[in-house]
Amino acid sequence: MTTPAPEPRFFQPVPLDKAYRLINHGPTVLVSSAHAGEVNVMSAAWACALDFSPPKVTVVIDKATRTRALVEGSGTFALCVPSVGLAALTLGVGTDSALTVPDKLARHGVKTFHAPGHEAVPLVEGCVAWLVCRLMPEPHNQTTYDLFIGEVVGAWADERVFRAGRWHFDGAPDHLRTLHYVAGGQFYATGASLQVGSG
């Protein structure tokens, strides 16, 4: 189901040279993609920044996933950063596959929208950051390691928790903290901020 974009303060553009900071702290992400009218979302703990400028990311997408066909077919995907309020959704779309549970998005309450100018890529509603990526085809990595590389071509964040190039979880509701998956349904929320030196 595609819904209107979130209201602007929940979906502020992030300069591309700061996009790496949306995932630098290692949150679990949702990988969203669409191809030939089919939309899918899976969770991925194995996503990582790869470069600053132009920003690039890596993400592991198993051969057994439906998302893989959509990413390879469309040449594009997004990393959406869910928060504590989406923990059950994140576990659900990481557990169920669209190959065996065709209604997995509806079942887990996933709603998607599009960023202006990026209509080919669905973004997951209720996340706190989004990175739209253009697949940089690397057949050897994809085949051998299930490893995909993307160049970030658009980034946005919820200004309640990310503004001026930094996360600001302290002072925001705890349900907006990002998630770090371990295993067996267990996550950690992003915790206390520490500043070393003068910043």
Place this chain on the structure above:
Amino acid sequence: MTTPAPEPRFFQPVPLDKAYRLINHGPTVLVSSAHAGEVNVMSAAWACALDFSPPKVTVVIDKATRTRALVEGSGTFALCVPSVGLAALTLGVGTDSALTVPDKLARHGVKTFHAPGHEAVPLVEGCVAWLVCRLMPEPHNQTTYDLFIGEVVGAWADERVFRAGRWHFDGAPDHLRTLHYVAGGQFYATGASLQVGSG
């Protein structure tokens, strides 16, 4: 400076099929390496699990680092997972390069030890987890993306915070929580545990 291994309870072997869980939640790591008598340690926010079994990891090691020459020369490295108590050390070894600050390890109080059977790889004292990795040479990735792939051949953790295949930060001192780097000296500690479903 090489010191004796930590006492056993602070350095318990982790089964290799659970090694990915040491970094699945996206902590910032220290990359330690040695070659031809030279030891170095750098921090890396861009390290990530790549496979379960045999476990593999990715880590970005810039061409400007001294660590890169040691990893390429020795064909081995370790990812050491620092905790809050090592935040200043982690920032320090990520800021200073051994190329311009030859005494960077001493300056930042870094002490290393070796795991039994893995004498070629220094491990950083005071961390809460360690993954010894054998470099899987991928020249295209290394040259084009500064991206290195390693197979984990040994893993250990501090049983105060990791035991029975899981992190257990709740109930342990907060200085043993792992770190997630943002930028400019700012880190987040790993926060509250959330369990979705029955686990």
